[in-house]
Amino acid sequence: MTTTPLAARGPRAWWRVPQRQVPVLATLALLLVMYGIGVSQYRAFSNIQVVFNLFIDNGFLLVVAVGMTFVILTGGIDLSVGSVVAMTAMVSASLLNDGVHPALVLLIALLIGPTLGFAMGCVIHFFDIQPFIVTLAGMFFARGMCTWINTASIPITDGFWTSAAQERIRIGENFVTVSVLVALAVVAVAAYTLAYTRLGRNVYAIGGNQQSALLMGLPVGRTKIAVYTISGLCSAIGGILLSFYTLSGAPLIAIGMELDTIAAVVIGGTLLTGGSGYVFGTLLGVLVLGVIQTLITFDGSLSSWWTKIVIGGLLFAFILLQRLVGIRKK
Amino acid sequence: MSQRHPVLTMTAISKIFPGVRALDGVDFRLFPGEVHALMGENGAGKSTLIKVLTGVYGTDAGTITLDGQQVSFAGPMQATAAGVSTVYQEVNLCPNLSVAENIFIGREPRRLGAVNWREMRRRAQELLARIDLHIDVTEPLGSYSLAVQQMVAIARAVDVNARVLILDEPTSSLDADEVAQLLRIMRQLRDDGIAIVFVTHFLDQVYGIADRITVLRNGRLVGEYPTAELPQIALVEKMIGKELDALERLDSEAGRDRAAITAGQPLVAADGLGRTGSVAPFSLTIHAGEVVGLAGLLGSGRTEVARLFFGADRADQGRLAVDGEPTAIRNPVAAIGRGVAFCSENRRTEGLVGELSVRENIILAMQATRGWLRPVPRRKQDELVERYIKALSIRPADPDMPVRNLSGGNQQKVLLARWLITEPRLLILDEPTRGIDIGAKTEIQRLVAQLSDGGMAVLFISAELEEVLRLSHKVVVMRDRQLVAQLDNDDTLDADRVMRAIASGARQEELEKA
Numbered sequence: 001m002t003t004t005p006l007a008a009r010g011p012r013a014w015w016r017v018p019q020r021q022v023p024v025l026a027t028l029a030l031l032l033v034m035y036g037i038g039v040s041q042y043r044a045f046s047n048i049q050v051v052f053n054l055f056i057d058n059g060f061l062l063v064v065a066v067g068m069t070f071v072i073l074t075g076g077i078d079l080s081v082g083s084v085v086a087m088t089a090m091v092s093a094s095l096l097n098d099g100v101h102p103a104l105v106l107l108i109a110l111l112i113g114p115t116l117g118f119a120m121g122c123v124i125h126f127f128d129i130q131p132f133i134v135t136l137a138g139m140f141f142a143r144g145m146c147t148w149i150n151t152a153s154i155p156i157t158d159g160f161w162t163s164a165a166q167e168r169i170r171i172g173e174n175f176v177t178v179s180v181l182v183a184l185a186v187v188a189v190a191a192y193t194l195a196y197t198r199l200g201r202n203v204y205a206i207g208g209n210q211q212s213a214l215l216m217g218l219p220v221g222r223t224k225i226a227v228y229t230i231s232g233l234c235s236a237i238g239g240i241l242l243s244f245y246t247l248s249g250a251p252l253i254a255i256g257m258e259l260d261t262i263a264a265v266v267i268g269g270t271l272l273t274g275g276s277g278y279v280f281g282t283l284l285g286v287l288v289l290g291v292i293q294t295l296i297t298f299d300g301s302l303s304s305w306w307t308k309i310v311i312g313g314l315l316f317a318f319i320l321l322q323r324l325v326g327i328r329k330k
Numbered sequence: 331m332s333q334r335h336p337v338l339t340m341t342a343i344s345k346i347f348p349g350v351r352a353l354d355g356v357d358f359r360l361f362p363g364e365v366h367a368l369m370g371e372n373g374a375g376k377s378t379l380i381k382v383l384t385g386v387y388g389t390d391a392g393t394i395t396l397d398g399q400q401v402s403f404a405g406p407m408q409a410t411a412a413g414v415s416t417v418y419q420e421v422n423l424c425p426n427l428s429v430a431e432n433i434f435i436g437r438e439p440r441r442l443g444a445v446n447w448r449e450m451r452r453r454a455q456e457l458l459a460r461i462d463l464h465i466d467v468t469e470p471l472g473s474y475s476l477a478v479q480q481m482v483a484i485a486r487a488v489d490v491n492a493r494v495l496i497l498d499e500p501t502s503s504l505d506a507d508e509v510a511q512l513l514r515i516m517r518q519l520r521d522d523g524i525a526i527v528f529v530t531h532f533l534d535q536v537y538g539i540a541d542r543i544t545v546l547r548n549g550r551l552v553g554e555y556p557t558a559e560l561p562q563i564a565l566v567e568k569m570i571g572k573e574l575d576a577l578e579r580l581d582s583e584a585g586r587d588r589a590a591i592t593a594g595q596p597l598v599a600a601d602g603l604g605r606t607g608s609v610a611p612f613s614l615t616i617h618a619g620e621v622v623g624l625a626g627l628l629g630s631g632r633t634e635v636a637r638l639f640f641g642a643d644r645a646d647q648g649r650l651a652v653d654g655e656p657t658a659i660r661n662p663v664a665a666i667g668r669g670v671a672f673c674s675e676n677r678r679t680e681g682l683v684g685e686l687s688v689r690e691n692i693i694l695a696m697q698a699t700r701g702w703l704r705p706v707p708r709r710k711q712d713e714l715v716e717r718y719i720k721a722l723s724i725r726p727a728d729p730d731m732p733v734r735n736l737s738g739g740n741q742q743k744v745l746l747a748r749w750l751i752t753e754p755r756l757l758i759l760d761e762p763t764r765g766i767d768i769g770a771k772t773e774i775q776r777l778v779a780q781l782s783d784g785g786m787a788v789l790f791i792s793a794e795l796e797e798v799l800r801l802s803h804k805v806v807v808m809r810d811r812q813l814v815a816q817l818d819n820d821d822t823l824d825a826d827r828v829m830r831a832i833a834s835g836a837r838q839e840e841l842e843k844a
Contacts, residue, residue: 020426020470196444198436201427205435208424215422216486217407218436275426 022325023269024281031284034291042298049174054290059179060241062286065261066190067234069282070227072265074206075274076131078228081235082257083142084113088239090146093154093249102160110236117232121225146251153250156243165244179241186237191279203227207274263311264289267318337362337525338494343392345378347735350726352378354549360494365516365526367536370546371569371769376529380496384409384416415487416496421479425472430454432471433486457485461515477508481515488519496527501535513539533562545569566768591619595654597787598756602648609634611647612813614806616787621778623802624791625828631811632791636758640672641665669755673746673762682741684734689715691733692747699752718747723773739770756787775801795825807831
């Protein structure tokens with residue numbers, strides 16, 4: 001046999017985009033179009049600081065969405081993130097208020113989220129329960145803890161916190177905050193983990209076909225527990241960034257944030273069924289949400305509810321796009 | 331070969347499921363560098379034996395020795411780690427990952443802790459080149475055909491250092507070229523010293539490649555034979571454990587009194603019936619007691635014809651008459667009301683409720699026609715169910731067994747029983763014998779003959795010409811979604827003529843008759 005009839009397929013043309021990258025490119029195109037609209041409509045929009053503000057205002061959302069990307073890539077979901085963000089901010093504010101050293105506060109705050117995530121991951125894996133319901137329980141638990149700590153908002157006056165919040169890192173004539181650097185570092189580490197480590201590749205394998213992953217001898221249970229722990233860690237980091245941003249802990253803050261992050265991840269091109277998606281897409285998804293918000297702020301006459309309406313429409317469009325790409329594949 | 335030591339020995343293996351003795355003291359030996367076919371009817375215990383070997387099930391008795399050491403795997407992962415890999419008909423890989431990654435995931439080449447993608451691609455290409463598969467290894471696995479996916483699965487198994495490779499019905503969904511390629515790879519692996527267990531229903535493939543054959547029947551070992559010393563007919567006898575004269579007898583009945591059957595008014599008459607984009611208009615009559623065979627290649631429109639008769643698709647041209655009365659069968663409910671039953675192709679996924687017992691599954695359709703307010707009395711249930719279990723020889727003959735515990739062939743019989751119990755006047759069977767073993771095939775063929783003797787009209791769809799010829803009074807040939815010939819099954823009709831009709835459209839056949 002000189003040729004294999006089964007493999008009659010030439011090398012890929014350079015201009016042909018791999019199918020799994022189509023959704024991410026669609027998001028990128030959308031982002032550019034929306035930014036273009038902003039620049040053409042409002043003179044101040046072209047200021048580079050507008051772009052930096054996108055990162056400043058959405059840094060914590062970005063970090064949380066990165067954690068959510070891991071979970072959704074395995075085909076799971078984590079509804080507890082918003083509550084964990086609020087709980088982390090609450091705990092930090094409360095401890096700082098009691099005069100605990102900020103370094104210790106930082107450590108404790110960074111441990112709470114992953115611990116809860118680890119616990120939820122264990123329940124999901126060992127008892128084989130739907131992630132939806134386990135993390136729903138986690139969401140109620142963490143939210144309850146917030147009000148148990150204090151029913152009212154606690155202001156933060158600690159020196160480290162205020163300087164972290166107000167430090168402006170200059171880039172030319174513009175500036176970013178510490179939060180932005182932290183968020184970008186999280187994105188970079190996450191992207192590396194997903195692309196170049198066994199843990200990351202196992203995440204994709206489980207999302208593709210959990211049964212197969214098991215039969216191929218991959219550590220399915222360990223990986224699933226790991227992604228919920230990672231999501232918990234990202235929520236904890238997000239919570240600290242949020243407390244930098246607001247300089248307070250409030251029991252009712254970040255309600256519904258889990259839904260914003262899911263929207264960002266999906267608009268960023270990650271399949272809700274798992275197995276396909278990129279952290280870079282999630283970054284774009286968060287920016288899309290941010291640009292919508294900015295556009296509506298610039299307009300000034302539109303109610304902020306328009307943000308939700310536009311996000312709703314976009315989500316719908318992107319889920320349809322995923323479906324169409326999926327169908328064409330078959 | 332017998333001087334060498336077997337790589338794998340299974341001794342006196344027994345496995346008992348609730349109410350079924352799935353394996354009863356079975357022995358199995360496997361030598362390095364051989365292809366060993368594991369043969370048996372559906373329900374003979376092949377799948378169970380493999381699941382016991384790979385640790386999916388525990389054993390109730392018996393020992394497994396691998397390389398002289400007694401082993402007991404806790405699951406397929408452990409078995410794989412010990413060098414026993416299985417490739418199933420449905421590929422157990424991740425369609426979203428690239429071909430290269432599917433081969434190496436869990437064992438990725440790394441540099442400084444990071445996955446070395448370039449090295450992985452290079453090694454994947456090298457590995458696949460060894461089995462003469464030249465594909466872009468960076469493409470997702472899911473974008474390739476099932477055959478390629480299977481070969482990738484084999485490549486992975488071999489590279490994980492498999493000494494025992496189990497191929498469980500790998501060729502069932504492949505076309506002839508792909509099968510040839512797969513067999514070639516098997517030969518190559520065998521020559522490399524790997525021991526291969528080959529489970530299949532296709533006798534030709536067994537005789538094309540297997541060195542030895544082990545036959546199971548009803549959970550017991552029938553024997554182990556060198557392929558060269560076991561003629562095909564003897565193998566079939568050992569598999570089904572009864573004489574083949576049943577088939578011969580059916581043969582002699584095929585030429586039954588056709589004139590008498592077609593004398594009266596047709597039960598169903600289609601006149602120019604068709605559906606745009608599905609089937610070109612055709613005319614066809616089916617009489618009570620007549621078996622009409624529908625022959626043609628896959629995708630020629632056979633199933634589409636059946637769907638029009640059953641109302642699963644709506645005709646947009648032509649007329650349909652039942653008992654001489656014009657009628658429009660708009661949906662399956664209307665069809666069932668007129669006494670039409672349709673056993674569809676993918677009956678295993680479509681019809682049965684695995685958790686329910688054989689009895690409940692059989693009664694389901696009958697109960698549905700009566701409405702839930704009039705339950706079928708238990709005594710009547712028992713009577714009916716017992717009769718059909720016997721008539722179709724459903725095994726195990728236990729009406730309270732959950733259907734999922736039955737083998738594939740027996741599940742199909744349960745579904746058939748469900749339709750028969752509604753006493754249809756026209757029974758449409760779409761590939762009723764595909765994927766089941768010769769014994770069950772014969773039983774179903776005999777049943778079709780009996781039913782038509784009893785006055786039932788049968789529309790019989792099958793890809794196997796021999797089967798169609800044996801059973802049918804009239805053979806209808808489909809080609810490119812057109813009805814191209816209607817051939818009376820008299821002494822002059824043989825497989826050759828039908829084949830020619832399928833191939834050429836056979837307009838001249840009709841001309842000859844006219």
